[in-house]
Amino acid sequence: MDYRTAGVDVMAGRAFVERIRSSVDSTRRPEVVGGLGGFGGFCRLPEGLRQPLLVAGSDGVGTKLELAQAHSRHHAVGIDLVAMCVNDVITSGAEPLFFLDYIATGKLSPEAMAEVVEGIADGCRQSGCALLGGETAEMPGFYAPGKYDLAGFCVAVVEADAVVDGRAVQAGDRILAVASSGVHSNGFSLVRRILEDSGTSPQQPLAGTDGSLIDALLTPTRLYGALVKALQTQAVPVRGMAHITGGGLPENLPRCLPQGMHASLNVASWERPPLFRWLQAAGQIPEADLWNTFNLGVGFCLVVPAEAEQHALAVCNAAGYPSWSLGEVRPGPAPGGAVLAGLPGPGS
Numbered sequence: 222m223d224y225r226t227a228g229v230d231v232m233a234g235r236a237f238v239e240r241i242r243s244s245v246d247s248t249r250r251p252e253v254v255g256g257l258g259g260f261g262g263f264c265r266l267p268e269g270l271r272q273p274l275l276v277a278g279s280d281g282v283g284t285k286l287e288l289a290q291a292h293s294r295h296h297a298v299g300i301d302l303v304a305m306c307v308n309d310v311i312t313s314g315a316e317p318l319f320f321l322d323y324i325a326t327g328k329l330s331p332e333a334m335a336e337v338v339e340g341i342a343d344g345c346r347q348s349g350c351a352l353l354g355g356e357t358a359e360m361p362g363f364y365a366p367g368k369y370d371l372a373g374f375c376v377a378v379v380e381a382d383a384v385v386d387g388r389a390v391q392a393g394d395r396i397l398a399v400a401s402s403g404v405h406s407n408g409f410s411l412v413r414r415i416l417e418d419s420g421t422s423p424q425q426p427l428a429g430t431d432g433s434l435i436d437a438l439l440t441p442t443r444l445y446g447a448l449v450k451a452l453q454t455q456a457v458p459v460r461g462m463a464h465i466t467g468g469g470l471p472e473n474l475p476r477c478l479p480q481g482m483h484a485s486l487n488v489a490s491w492e493r494p495p496l497f498r499w500l501q502a503a504g505q506i507p508e509a510d511l512w513n514t515f516n517l518g519v520g521f522c523l524v525v526p527a528e529a530e531q532h533a534l535a536v537c538n539a540a541g542y543p544s545w546s547l548g549e550v551r552p553g554p555a556p557g558g559a560v561l562a563g564l565p566g567p568g569s
Contacts, residue, residue: 244342248352262353272381276315280305285409297441299340301406304442306375307348311449312462314385315377317350323372324357327364348446387461387477395530398547401520402443407467408514415504429495437496445521451540461524465516475560483555486548486563494518508565
């Protein structure tokens with residue numbers, strides 16, 4: 222017996238590391254010290270910071286991986302992994318510095334794993350952060366052959382006096398919506414159940430689009446780091462930001478509002494994308510449950526002073542992020558003690 226006959230191929234692991242080296246190197250930032258292969262990654266703080274705070278976040282891709290692996294869309298979930306972490310830490314106004322990944326699999330498939338890491342590197346390049354290192358664990362008997370799971374970890378930095386945490390939000394501030402690219406990486410346990418129970422072929426065309434249903438479902442999560450950077454460069458006074466993930470707008474938007482205020486939303490301010498219309502119809506999902514599960518086309522939110530609204534919208538759209546006015550911040554609780562007003566109730 223040896224390690225290979227037990228199911229772990231050390232030589233294949235070494236070959237895999239060599240294959241991904243160029244992808245990792247393509248994400249390098251000036252602050253990175255050393256290269257791939259050490260027991261830990263080194264990164265300096267950017268120069269010129271007075272009171273730097275590190276901001277860290279961790280996440281995964283969830284059961285979207287099941288569909289992605291069944292349809293060999295490995296690059297896309299690599300981008301998803303970065304987006305789920307980066308989109309969280311940038312809500313504080315922080316700049317992503319570096320990213321780490323953890324990949325666990327039943328049996329190493331160098332081709333598939335390389336595509337995943339290339340997707341991670343792609344997401345890191347789009348976010349301006351270095352892929353500082355990671356770990357690939359081959360765990361035969363624990364994961365089925367061909368299956369893998371992903372976890373990601375992002376560290377960002379922000380000046381202490383520039384932190385965006387919602388405390389500056391005032392009544393009368395405007396709430397802006399920034400479009401999502403689809404379902405992103407949340408709600409896929411329900412998505413998979415709908416596909417299963419409806420008997421729908423994932424390859425069928427999706428009405429209202431130029432692609433198939435599976436193309437729409439596996440579109441990578443949109444990365445919003447470049448947008449936050451553009452807003453900072455153009456001196457837009459952003460007072461709050463929210464990444465709309467699991468729980469949708471009802472759970473995530475209130476996280477950037479101070480106590481004693483609520484958001485009043487205009488749910489007619491945008492047209493719901495075709496994918497969400499299909500999900501609701503095929504799954505017969507009640508309206509309130511839809512809002513509490515999916516982003517429904519809103520992937521990120523900004524809170525800005527009323528006088529900065531038009532400037533902020535112009536910057537967002539010029540940077541390639543379709544955006545619109547979603548609502549406003551109002552004092553006190555919404556009717557019934559809610560934090561959001563304008564959404565359908567439980568019986569909808």
